[in-house]
Amino acid sequence: GENVEQHPSTLSVQEGDSAVIKCTYSDSASNYFPWYKQELGKRPQLIIDIRSNVGEKKDQRIAVTLNKTAKHFSLHITETQPEDSAVYFCAASSGDSWGKLQFGAGTQVVVTP
């Protein structure tokens, strides 16, 4: 089955700086890679996703890149703000179980003013 590893587990950045979170996956058949943001005590919410037919996707201050050959994908947050503080999870959908998401362990992002 799919295995997703996520790094770093915690990330502290100064407001205005960029944050990068990296994930690797094991199943070469995986073709859908969403990123979720979870604030303390709240439900996970999708912030961006990418499918295997593209290498990069951007939405305002958030971007995701995908390297299928190396089986890794990354989340980039630019011009970080205090409201970006949360836990971020990457996930991959295994090719043999379309829709079943395998999540990484999460990255606690703290943006300090």
Added chain:
Amino acid sequence: DTGVSQNPRHKITKRGQNVTFRCDPISEHNRLYWYRQTLGQGPEFLTYFQNEAQLEKSRLLSDRFSAERPKGSFSTLEIQRTEQGDSAMYLCASSLGRGDDEQYFGPGTRLTVT
């Protein structure tokens, strides 16, 4: 609120008791997923439905766990003979019907087994 809803939000039970959770997905969503999340970890897949059909069940799920979605709308997750290791947040999510459709999560049911 037209999002995914879950009940109860919190459940405290004694070891050995049975518990049942309910999930109401977004009305036009055909797919419904159950995940479990423990502190400091990402959600862990348990099972999912396409309409009323249960398509897959995690190998990590013991026989004490069962889920149903009898009419293709709401779903229930039952845990029999609860153990302390079952303590976790149980999350439900729904999506339109394709594997790469966005999954919308509910607020979760926090289970504490004493």
